[in-house]
Amino acid sequence: MTSRKQALDKANTLIEALPWLSRFHGKTVVVKYGGNAMTDPALRERFAQNIVFLRYAGLRPVVVHGGGPQINAHLDRLGLTSSFEAGLRVTTPETMDVVRMVLVGQVNREIVGLINSHGPFAVGISGEDAHLITAERKAAYVDGAPVDIGQVGEVVDVQPGVVRTLLDDGRIPVVSSVARGEDGGIYNVNADTAAAALAVALEAGKLVVLTDVEGLYADYPVCEELISRLTAGELEAMLPELSAGMVPKMEACLAAVRGGVPQAHILDGRTPDSMLLEVFTNDGIGTMVVAEADEPTDPVDIYEGEFE
Ligand SMILES: Nc1ncnc2c1ncn2[C@@H]1O[C@H](COP(=O)(O)OP(=O)(O)O)[C@@H](O)[C@H]1O
Ligand SMILES: CC(=O)N[C@@H](CCC(=O)OP(=O)(O)O)C(=O)O
Numbered sequence: 081m082t083s084r085k086q087a088l089d090k091a092n093t094l095i096e097a098l099p100w101l102s103r104f105h106g107k108t109v110v111v112k113y114g115g116n117a118m119t120d121p122a123l124r125e126r127f128a129q130n131i132v133f134l135r136y137a138g139l140r141p142v143v144v145h146g147g148g149p150q151i152n153a154h155l156d157r158l159g160l161t162s163s164f165e166a167g168l169r170v171t172t173p174e175t176m177d178v179v180r181m182v183l184v185g186q187v188n189r190e191i192v193g194l195i196n197s198h199g200p201f202a203v204g205i206s207g208e209d210a211h212l213i214t215a216e217r218k219a220a221y222v223d224g225a226p227v228d229i230g231q232v233g234e235v236v237d238v239q240p241g242v243v244r245t246l247l248d249d250g251r252i253p254v255v256s257s258v259a260r261g262e263d264g265g266i267y268n269v270n271a272d273t274a275a276a277a278l279a280v281a282l283e284a285g286k287l288v289v290l291t292d293v294e295g296l297y298a299d300y301p302v303c304e305e306l307i308s309r310l311t312a313g314e315l316e317a318m319l320p321e322l323s324a325g326m327v328p329k330m331e332a333c334l335a336a337v338r339g340g341v342p343q344a345h346i347l348d349g350r351t352p353d354s355m356l357l358e359v360f361t362n363d364g365i366g367t368m369v370v371a372e373a374d375e376p377t378d379p380v381d382i383y384e385g386e387f388e
Contacts, residue, residue: 097360103191104359105138107285108247109188112275112332113191115148127290128194130355131252135201137361140247143195143202143254144278146271147187151258154182164222167327171230171268179268180206182254184212191254201252207259207274208266212240215259232257233324234266235268235274238281276332280339286356287336291331295367296330309368312337343377344369 082090113132118124134141148169155162155178156373163170165200171179188204195202207213216360246253257274259267272289279287298305300323310318316335333344347354347366357365370377 093361096362101137101362103358105286106140108140108142108282109134109286109288109359110142110144110275110279110280110284111355112272112287112289113143113145113351114289114291115146115150115187117290118147118191119146119149120185120350122318123350123352124190124194126352127349127355128191128198130353131195132198132201133356134313134359135250135252137360140249142224142243142282142284143252144271144275145187145191145254145375147183147256147261150187151179151182154178154186162315165222165229167270168218168220168229168232171232173231176231176268178268180258180266183258188256192341195254196253199292201250202254203246203251203349204254204256205242205246206256208357209267211237211239211260211280212242212255213238213257213269213274213277215269216263217261217265217267231265231267232328233261233269234261235269235277236260238277240281242264243278243282248307261387263336270328270330270332270376272332273297273335276339276341276344277335279336279341279344284336284341285343286359287332287333287341287344288355289344289346290354291325291329292348292350293346296326296363300326307367311368311373312371313371315369324386330369337369337371342370 087251133142184206192202192204214233214237216236218232220229220235243253257269257271259269261267278286294306296307297303298307312334315330319330322372336344344364345358345368354365357363
């Protein structure tokens with residue numbers, strides 16, 4: 081039986097969520113779900129519950145998913161290899177076929193299915209649909225020298241109408257990071273980059289990036305100093321030092337806050353309910369990026385501002 085103390089603790093947790101519920105009610109939250117955070121079935125189910133919880137709590141969640149490990153597994157099965165430059169997959173036409181098939185045909189369907197076991201919410205779309213994401217060939221450099229990374233896309237336009245329509249209809253859009261090109265081509269956009277571009281276009285209240293580390297470490301790969309909060313300027317200064325997958329991730333957070341999204345978060349997708357803890361409790365977890373040092377992120381500051 082639940083003791084009086086346990087019951088009070090539960091009630092206090094719910095009450096603690098109240099100012100956060102008030103602050104984020106009706107706000108769009110773009111959640112980037114990374115391929116490395118999707119590998120455990122129990123965590124995947126928990127992720128779907130968290131997303132549906134956000135929806136019932138009155139937020140407007142949009143999921144943008146990756147699937148790097150799943151693409152790698154499929155390439156392996158086909159006996160194909162691919163390499164990465166500056167955290168981006170070198171994408172030949174043959175690789176592009178696999179990327180599109182795995183992201184749109186497999187990973188997107190799995191996430192939609194998981195969410196829809198809780199109700200008729202999720203609708204899967206590709207960035208190609210209704211001109212949602214338009215990209216052009218991205219120029220890449222390694223040590224200052226240009227390198228050909230093939231059909232990797234740089235986002236040049238986002239038409240978020242289809243996502244807004246789904247949100248207005250109470251749905252949860254689940255978006256694959258494949259984009260159309262104005263040249264008639266198809267482009268492989270890093271999912272962190274796609275999520276940030278969509279968050280800016282939707283004027284989201286928050287970008288949440290779920291991955292397989294606690295957040296951004298100042299001392300990677302030692303991993304003892306987690307950075308809990310940093311400004312866009314501080315992040316920009318760190319970018320040249322970052323390695324591998326963290327490069328597109330942190331560039332995405334920077335682009336989001338510079339594009340007007342008030343806060344961007346890197347959270348550990350291996351921690352059950354990290355999204356709920358981040359959105360609805362006073363416990364800061366992971367790494368938060370804000371535009372300026374004095375950016376108000378506590379709901380109390382917001383109330384004072386509003387009711388003075
Ligand atoms: N400074 C850093 N702090 C944290 N992780 C880092 C850092 N630099 C590089 N990494 C690496 O980046 C990885 C996350 O990127 P990635 O593997 O692309 O994840 P995802 O599949 O979630 O997009 C981490 O697992 C970690 O190994
Ligand atoms: C250009 C580029 O690198 N695209 C990524 C798209 C998927 C992705 O971003 O997946 P994660 O979020 O799981 O890393 C790729 O081909 O792996």
